[in-house]
Amino acid sequence: MQLSKEEKQQYNRHLILDNIGEQGQLKLKNATVLVIGAGGLGCPILQYLTAAGIGTIGIVDHDTIDQSNLQRQILYTHDDLGKSKAKVAAGKLYRLNPFVKFEVHLEKVTSENALNLFSSYDIIVDGSDNFPTRYLVNDAAVLSNKPLVFGSIFKFEGQVSVFNYKNGPTYRCLYPTPPKPNEVPNCSEIGVLGVLPGIIGSLQANEVLKIILELGSVLSGKILTYNALSSEQLIFKLKKNETMLIEKLEDNYDGFCGVMNKITEITFQDYAINKTNYNVLDVRTKAERNDYYIESIHIPLDELETRLHEIPQNKDLLVYCKSGVRSKAAITILQKHEFSKNAVNLKDGLDTYN
Numbered sequence: 001m002q003l004s005k006e007e008k009q010q011y012n013r014h015l016i017l018d019n020i021g022e023q024g025q026l027k028l029k030n031a032t033v034l035v036i037g038a039g040g041l042g043c044p045i046l047q048y049l050t051a052a053g054i055g056t057i058g059i060v061d062h063d064t065i066d067q068s069n070l071q072r073q074i075l076y077t078h079d080d081l082g083k084s085k086a087k088v089a090a091g092k093l094y095r096l097n098p099f100v101k102f103e104v105h106l107e108k109v110t111s112e113n114a115l116n117l118f119s120s121y122d123i124i125v126d127g128s129d130n131f132p133t134r135y136l137v138n139d140a141a142v143l144s145n146k147p148l149v150f151g152s153i154f155k156f157e158g159q160v161s162v163f164n165y166k167n168g169p170t171y172r173c174l175y176p177t178p179p180k181p182n183e184v185p186n187c188s189e190i191g192v193l194g195v196l197p198g199i200i201g202s203l204q205a206n207e208v209l210k211i212i213l214e215l216g217s218v219l220s221g222k223i224l225t226y227n228a229l230s231s232e233q234l235i236f237k238l239k240k241n242e243t244m245l246i247e248k249l250e251d252n253y254d255g256f257c258g259v260m261n262k263i264t265e266i267t268f269q270d271y272a273i274n275k276t277n278y279n280v281l282d283v284r285t286k287a288e289r290n291d292y293y294i295e296s297i298h299i300p301l302d303e304l305e306t307r308l309h310e311i312p313q314n315k316d317l318l319v320y321c322k323s324g325v326r327s328k329a330a331i332t333i334l335q336k337h338e339f340s341k342n343a344v345n346l347k348d349g350l351d352t353y354n
Contacts, residue, residue: 001026007099011053024213025053029099031212032120034058036109036137037127038085040072040192041151044201045125045208047075050093050100052209057093058103058121061086072194109133111249114140123208125149127201131178132253138163138171142246147211147220151204156193156228158200161238162207165220169240174223176244178257196228263331264344268353271318271346278318278344281311283330288322294350301326304333313340320346 003011003025014020014028033054035045038061049057065073065080065088073085080088090102103120107113109128114136118124124146126137134150141148147165152158163170203224210216223236250256271278280296282289289298299307301321311317317339319327324345331343 001029003029004099007053010097010099014052019215020213027212028053028209029055031122032056032058033123033125033208034060034118034121035125035127036060036133037129038073038075038089039063039069039127039129040153040197041127041129041201041204042085043073043075043089044198045127045151045205046089046093047096048202048205049125049208050097052205053097054100054208054212056101056103056121058105058117059086059089060105060107060109060117061089062106062108072192072197074198109136109140111136111251111253114249115144118144118146121146123147123149123211125151125204125208127151127204129153132257134171135178135256136249136253139246139249142170143249149204149207149211151200153192153196153200155191156196158196158203158226158228160200160203160207160219160224160226161222162211162218162220165211165218167240168220169238170244170246172244172246173241174238176241193228196226199226199228263328264342265324265347266318266344267347268350277316279312279315281317281319281330282321283319283326284321284350292350294320296320301330304330305337308334308337308339311339316342316344318344318346320350322351323349325349 003022008015011025014025015022031054033049035042035057038046038059046057046059063085065076065083065085067081070076075089075092084106086104086106090104094102105117109117118140124137124141126134126148128134128137138148141164148163150161150163150171207219210218221238223238225234280294282293282296282298283301283304285300297311299310319330321327324347327345327349331345334343
C-alpha cells in the first residue's frame with residue numbers, strides 16, 4: 001500500500017517528522033480504531049483520528065443530538081438537532097478527510113454484540129459516560145485482546161489511561177467494583193466545563209497515535225489526571241491485579257452496577273392528566289428546589305434511606321430530579337426496601353418541562 005499524491009499533501013506535516021515519515025503514515029492508514037460514543041469525548045477523539053489519517057474508524061452511538069450537547073460536542077450545530085450523532089459525525093468527518101473509511105454502528109454496545117463489534121478493530125477507544133458501559137467495554141477488550149484507551153470527565157477534572165495494553169492493567173484493576181448508582185452523578189446532573197472533554201478527548205487520541213506509531217511512553221499502568229481550574233496534570237502508577245480474571249462478559253452490566261433495568265417512566269403531561277393518582281417525591285438538593293419545584297415531598301437522594309418513613313404509601317409515587325438519573329437511583333432504593341406502591345420516574349427530569 002502506498003500513499004497517493006493527494007494523501008501526501010494532506011499529511012505533509014506528519015511526513016516531514018523524522019519519527020513518522022511515510023512508513024509511519026502508512027501504519028496509520030492500515031490501522032482500524034473503534035470509538036465508543038460520539039459525544040463530548042468522542043467528538044475530539046474522532047476529529048483528531050480522522051485528521052491524522054487512521055484508515056478505518058468505527059463509530060458506535062445510538063443517540064441523537066440535543067441542544068444541550070452543543071456546549072461541548074463540537075462536531076454538531078443547531079442544524080443537526082434531532083439527528084443521529086454517529087451519522088452526522090461520519091458525514092462531517094468524511095468532509096475533513098475523504099481518505100478515511102467510516103463504519104457507523106447505530107446501536108448500543110451490549111453483552112450480545114460487543115465481542116463481534118470489537119473483532120474488526122485494532123484499538124478500542126472508550127468515550128462513554130456511564131459505568132455499565134465502561135465495565136462492559138473493558139471486559140470485551142480483555143476478551144478480544146484489544147488495547148483500550150480510556151477517558152472520563154467530572155465537572156472540572158478528567159482522567160486518561162490505556163488498559164489491557166501488552167497484558168497491562170485493566171479498568172477493573174483501577175475500579176474492581178462499581179460505585180453505587182447514586183454516588184457519582186453524570187454531567188447531565190452536575191455539569192461539565194465545555195472545554196474539558198476537548199482536552200481529555202485529545203489526550204485519548206494522542207494515546208491511540210502513540211500505540212499505532214510505537215512512539216513515546218504509552219499510558220499503560222498509569223493514570224493521567226487533569227484539573228482544568230489549576231491546569232495541574234499528574235500521573236499516578238497503576239499495578240496489574242493478577243487475581244482479577246475476566247473470563248466472560250456479565251449477562252447484565254446495568255444490574256452489575258446496581259442500575260435497575262425496568263423502571264416505569266411517565267412524561268410530565270401524563271402526570272398532569274392523572275396527578276390525583278400520585279404522591280410526588282423530589283430527590284434534588286435544597287438549592288435546586290429553591291430555584292423551582294412542583295408540589296411534592298422533598299427528600300434529597302443522599303438522605304432517602306434514612307427518611308423512607310416520611311413517604312406516604314396510599315398512592316403510587318412519582319419521583320423526579322433534574323434529568324431523571326437520580327430519580328431512577330431513588331426508585332432503586334425504594335424497590336430494595338420493598339416500597340408497597342408503584343414508583344414511577346419522571347421521564348428526562350424536571351428540567352425538560354421547566
